[in-house]
Amino acid sequence: MVARVGRPRRTLHRPTAPVEPETAFDLGSITKQFTAAGILRLEMDGKLGTTDRLGSYLPSIAKHVGLEPTPGQVREDVAKITLHQLLTHTSGLDNLYVDQSPAWKEYLAKLLAQPLLAPPGQEFHYSNSGYDLLAMIVEVVSGVPYERYLREKLFLPAGMSSTGFDLPPWRRDRIARYQDWTTREWVFPVEMPLDRPTRLRLSGSGGMLSTVDDLYRWHQALLGDRILSAAAREKLYHPVQESYAYGWRIGTTDRGTRVISHGGFDSGLGVSAGFYRFVDDDAVLIVLANTNMNRQLNMEIVAGWVQGLLFGGAVPMPPPSSPASSFRPAMAGRYKLPSGGELEILWRGHQLVAATADPQGILLLSLPDALGDDSPEDEAMTRIFHGIDTGDWEPLRAALWADASFDGLKRRTTGWWAQQRKELGSFQSVRPVHQVWRKLDGAPELQIFLLVRFERGLRLVRALRNAAGRYLFNVENIPERIEMTLAPQGPGTYSAWSLRFQTGPRLVFDAGAGTLKILGQRSVTVARRDATARN
Numbered sequence: 118m119v120a121r122v123g124r125p126r127r128t129l130h131r132p133t134a135p136v137e138p139e140t141a142f143d144l145g146s147i148t149k150q151f152t153a154a155g156i157l158r159l160e161m162d163g164k165l166g167t168t169d170r171l172g173s174y175l176p177s178i179a180k181h182v183g184l185e186p187t188p189g190q191v192r193e194d195v196a197k198i199t200l201h202q203l204l205t206h207t208s209g210l211d212n213l214y215v216d217q218s219p220a221w222k223e224y225l226a227k228l229l230a231q232p233l234l235a236p237p238g239q240e241f242h243y244s245n246s247g248y249d250l251l252a253m254i255v256e257v258v259s260g261v262p263y264e265r266y267l268r269e270k271l272f273l274p275a276g277m278s279s280t281g282f283d284l285p286p287w288r289r290d291r292i293a294r295y296q297d298w299t300t301r302e303w304v305f306p307v308e309m310p311l312d313r314p315t316r317l318r319l320s321g322s323g324g325m326l327s328t329v330d331d332l333y334r335w336h337q338a339l340l341g342d343r344i345l346s347a348a349a350r351e352k353l354y355h356p357v358q359e360s361y362a363y364g365w366r367i368g369t370t371d372r373g374t375r376v377i378s379h380g381g382f383d384s385g386l387g388v389s390a391g392f393y394r395f396v397d398d399d400a401v402l403i404v405l406a407n408t409n410m411n412r413q414l415n416m417e418i419v420a421g422w423v424q425g426l427l428f429g430g431a432v433p434m435p436p437p438s439s440p441a442s443s444f445r446p447a448m449a450g451r452y453k454l455p456s457g458g459e460l461e462i463l464w465r466g467h468q469l470v471a472a473t474a475d476p477q478g479i480l481l482l483s484l485p486d487a488l489g490d491d492s493p494e495d496e497a498m499t500r501i502f503h504g505i506d507t508g509d510w511e512p513l514r515a516a517l518w519a520d521a522s523f524d525g526l527k528r529r530t531t532g533w534w535a536q537q538r539k540e541l542g543s544f545q546s547v548r549p550v551h552q553v554w555r556k557l558d559g560a561p562e563l564q565i566f567l568l569v570r571f572e573r574g575l576r577l578v579r580a581l582r583n584a585a586g587r588y589l590f591n592v593e594n595i596p597e598r599i600e601m602t603l604a605p606q607g608p609g610t611y612s613a614w615s616l617r618f619q620t621g622p623r624l625v626f627d628a629g630a631g632t633l634k635i636l637g638q639r640s641v642t643v644a645r646r647d648a649t650a651r652n
Contacts, residue, residue: 145381172196252321485637542572
């Protein structure tokens with residue numbers, strides 16, 4: 118939902134039912150700001166201080182979860198971590214997830230056994246674990262369950278009756294179902310907080326449910342002293358490293374105005390949420406979605422475009438269609454691609470649709486120039502991926518974003534690469550096939566999509582290059598099937614456009630020859646009609 122000067126305007130929709138203002142979504146890491154506010158509220162009441170050390174609370178936390186620490190299990194470097202450092206992701210704690218352990222007892226033991234990524238206070242390392250510990254501190258200090266404390270001290274005073282894990286008791290028909298973008302199947306997510314075992318529902322790092330209306334009420338409450346004092350709010354918004362304050366990122370727009378924001382993602386559930394408070398512009402943008410596109414829906418696409426519409430800026434648009442170009446039924450049918458796969462053209466609801474489950478066909482409809490051979494290899498990327506293949510990790514380490522966890526990326530990449538080698542054979546090459554500029558929190562970044570070729574198949578990787586010329590890498594999951602509506606451009610000519618990649622091919626039909634040409638900027642692929650297939 119978008120709100121400006123306090124007036125709600127519109128919500129987004131999902132296929133099975135309309136999204137209403139009371140529809141609840143998983144907020145992901147937006148939950149962290151509630152945890153931070155809970156800590157500040159306890160500090161206002163004299164129950165703790167943000168300069169307190171974690172070691173002061175670990176005995177109570179361990180007892181609370183049933184762990185009896187052995188001598189030396191609580192290391193001195195961990196005990197010295199302050200609550201301030203937990204709040205600002207400068208504690209050095211690794212990024213673990215509570216729901217990947219059988220219970221909090223095992224989670225805490227695993228967390229205490231992990232070496233710090235850096236000495237406390239020196240480096241920024243985003244850590245969900247730090248916020249999980251903060252939530253447990255809220256619980257042991259207040260003497261009531263974490264969620265109940267937030268509800269009584271923060272949510273209800275702010276007028277928020279529809280935010281929490283188990284409180285309020287949720288009706289399932291109020292909770293948005295989630296979509297895995299790579300399969301396009303809609304199922305109720307069994308890993309939603311209310312479906313987890315009770316012992317694992319407490320998570321100060323993410324997973325709380327809320328609605329657009331409640332988040333707007335939260336924004337309004339934070340404008341005054343209703344839930345937090347001016348001094349507490351000053352701490353809440355004071356950035357320390359990497360523009361991160363207490364559960365919020367603090368940025369500056371191109372217009373020189375402040376934006377206080379945070380996103381929430383869970384690629385396994387399709388969680389994609391964004392909360393942007395343009396406090397100098399008296400505007401709020403809240404995006405809660407029930408799907409994501411490889412961690413890219415709200416923050417990088419929808420939110421950026423809506424900001425462009427609100428404040429004036431470039432908004433990518435597909436090519437204009439020509440409604441006067443009528444559909445010819447002879448175009449419908451099944452076409453054989455050079456890869457041996459099939460592309461289906463069908464008539465659906467007065468629109469022409471292209472559909473395929475062939476991996477190369479999916480790339481042709483999404484990135485039409487990806488399969489061409491005319492784009493040169495990138496020397497830097499070749500060194501990085503050849504290093505991954507041979508075990509030389511130094512090129513990747515040198516290219517990585519300064520605040521990225523190299524050890525964590527190395528662990529994930531090692532497992533992923535071994536799996537690709539097992540399924541697809543030896544590594545052949547890597548080439549950049551598409552680029553898209555974006556601005557995230559006012560900072561320009563270049564998205565470079567890389568086609569990684571193995572002996573028996575392809576993979577797509579996205580490299581994000583920041584203003585400093587450093588990279589962050591994410592694997593792009595290619596959907597199992599894709600359907601794209603075709604827009605008429607002229608007689609026998611249509612265009613497809615991918616929201617994900619902000620590009621698409623032109624499709625030119627020749628009914629007499631029984632061919633379909635798929636045209637990119639630099640490539641042409643010819644598919645031939647399968648005369649034996651039944652339409």
